[in-house]
Amino acid sequence: MNIVEMKGITKRFPGIVANDRIHLEVKEGEIHALLGENGAGKSTLMNILFGLYQPDEGEIWIKGKPVHITGPNMAGELGIGMVHQHFMLVDPFTVTENIILGREPVKGGWIDRARAEREVREISDRYGLRVDPRARVRDISVGMQQRVEILKTLYRGADILIFDEPTAVLSPQEIQELMEIMNNLVKEGKTIIFITHKLKEIMQVCDTVTVIRRGKYIDRVKVEDTDENRLASMMVGREVSFAVEKEAAKPKETVLSIEDLHVTDSRGVGAVNGLDLEIRAGEIVGIAGVDGNGQTELLEAITGLRKVQKGRIQLNHSEITNRRPREITESGVGHIPEDRHRRGLVLDFSIGENMVLQTYYQAPFAKGINLQYDQIHRYAERLIQEFDVRTPDIHTPARALSGGNQQKGIIAREVDRDPDLLIAAQPTRGLDVGAIEFIHKRLVEQRDKGKAVLLMSLELDEVMKLSDRVAVIYEGKIAGWVNPQTATEEEVGLLMAGGKAGTEVKH
Incomplete structure (x- = not known):
């Protein structure tokens, strides 16, 4: 039986048709993937199902009956819950307070906290979520916050759960734990719609896939009848190469030199502890490591966003230790930041304005104290076309773009500046295969132009494919160097865990 049917759904926004007569059929008790590129219209379609948007055309049927979903409250009454990509939690509140918000159990005119905590713990244990009801949201990990969002939907009685890009901000271990949770939910009779563009996860956990491309329905297939290559072709509309095509590196002079670097984290605890690193022109050096081993603090120290306690950082043999971020940028450093919202974009600025965040005060974008908007617009239009940033126009606010297109805008800005050192932190987080x-091609192009590239990614597969050398970081130090052409993932994993690998190399 189809528990959800969306028939001929169309949704228009100014300058764009986000959904164009899309059909979706989801069977009860399955994990159904909604697959598409960044900006394909996946989240829009699910926001319609959850009542956040109203369709311009089409019908929605739930459990065999036509419905008109006027808002999230009505969606909740129909048993539909949504776990959003960007969590909707109140940081100072406890887990329980967040979950019961708006649905507080009352006893004698007061909130019955004991009952609430008991109910939250029971749901948590039943589905294997393992969440502490008394913990404050600000003190728990991103993966645990996501579990709180899942608990919120279950507490409200949802039996149809929509997961919007749930693995985009999770570590590999947290992703595996989420897959187990999803399987547990289905065993208990729930139905899951899984918005994603990660093909491995679909093949691992889903039953059926609906593919949409540029707002249009493409096909619906069973996972057992397809493979990653076919899904990628349907999603992008062409053959996609999963391999990184590149010739052997031809490294030249040293561009970045780091000696005995010590950096503390936001709590004043040592995060980088005596780290040495050298990157040459014409090579990609990858940093591999379990999240939280000093990667973020290292990159923030290089880019001037975090104070260095001890040690030195040199760019092209010139000292840049503890210099201001603008000075470091102007000296020849490009930075694709780990957190695109906090560090990469001004979300309320247009995508065109974001393209000149690093250079707006320079000619030809400025004349005295006046911005030259004709020059800014011309420049932004070129980058948007060259880097395939999907946006209605250059005046659209950055926050209105999909996460993947926001990322492409940042990469366009940083790569086009042609820096001597390009720092790429999680450059493909949240992006589809296309x-x-x-x-990946752009990063290799920078290398082949004689630039130095420092890649930090939690995707070990990405680090091994792209890098010419890999430095494994553990507890704020380089635990060892490996050759990605010859080392196995097991050997790298051993170094990441603080052990020693047999084929450790440095060249």
């Missing part, structure tokens, strides 16, 4: 292929 966009990943494009970004």
